[in-house]
Amino acid sequence: MSPKSPKGIIDLSADDTSAVSALMQYCYQLDYTDHLVSLDNDVPEEVTLRSHVDVFMLAERYGVSGLKKIALQKFEDFATMVLMVDGNEEQMRHAIRAMYSPSRRANVDDLRKVAVKLCANHVQAFIHGTGKTMALVYELMDEMPEFRAELFEEMALRWR
Numbered sequence: 443m444s445p446k447s448p449k450g451i452i453d454l455s456a457d458d459t460s461a462v463s464a465l466m467q468y469c470y471q472l473d474y475t476d477h478l479v480s481l482d483n484d485v486p487e488e489v490t491l492r493s494h495v496d497v498f499m500l501a502e503r504y505g506v507s508g509l510k511k512i513a514l515q516k517f518e519d520f521a522t523m524v525l526m527v528d529g530n531e532e533q534m535r536h537a538i539r540a541m542y543s544p545s546r547r548a549n550v551d552d553l554r555k556v557a558v559k560l561c562a563n564h565v566q567a568f569i570h571g572t573g574k575t576m577a578l579v580y581e582l583m584d585e586m587p588e589f590r591a592e593l594f595e596e597m598a599l600r601w602r
Contacts, residue, residue: 452504460489461496468501468509476516491521491537499540499548510552518556525564531578534561542586554592562596 454462464474474497476489494517501509521537524530538557541550561579568576583590 457500458496460493461500464493464497464513465500465504465506465509468506468512472508473512474509489516489520491517491524491533492540494520495537495540495550495553498553499546499550502548502550514552514556517553518560521557521560525560535578535582538582538586538589542589554589558589558592558596561593562600565593565597566600 454465467474494513498510498513498517501507501513517537521534524533534557538561540546541554541557561582565576565579579593583593
């Protein structure tokens, strides 16, 4: 699946530069930071939920299971915080769109399970009166039938 040349060289030029930077940092430190310096820019940029999705997809494509596990955990931790703060819903929407995009180049089933679980938690909070809005989940369900089906499955499992 990796774009390898006959000389054994992997071309990362088509990949997200911040995700490649995280991959390189992981190779040396077995982790990546919440501030990434892209390869073509010396200014650190804030990591977003989409950043963790991009790192996860890159790790999946190149078979870097340790990085994949770290990106998944960072995504879950950060997404949990994002959903607690009003006004940050766009980050979650952007990340989920990337996961369900037909043009994605990696298997993101593990990420999708986490995102669906977190959105189901969001739905439950709204139903129990502790959540403020359902707009994010409604919009995603309307826009992405696959997401809607997976969310309904998760909710059905919880309400048995």
